[in-house]
Amino acid sequence: MTKEISCRAAGVDCDFMVRSENEEELVSVAQQHVKNIHHGKISKADVLKTAMEV
Ligand SMILES: [Zn+2]
Incomplete structure (x- = not known):
């Protein structure tokens, strides 16, 4: 399954986002x-x- 992490989701004002199937x-x-x-x-x-x- 693919997971996504973003600074915004963590409440940080930053455009970084990473998506990978590899934890x-x-x-x-x-x-x-x-x-x-x-x-x-x-x-x-x-x-x-x-x-x-x-
Ligand atoms: Zn960031």
Whole structure:
């Protein structure tokens, strides 16, 4: 199943969005984005909390 994560869904004013069938990839891409763009850190659990099935 495909899941989607976006900063907007997490309440952040940012156009980033990632969609993947691979959970590991989804989490990794989202974590990289948070680190590089928002200079923050997010746990795998928190990433998956904001993920939506699409
Ligand atoms: Zn963002």
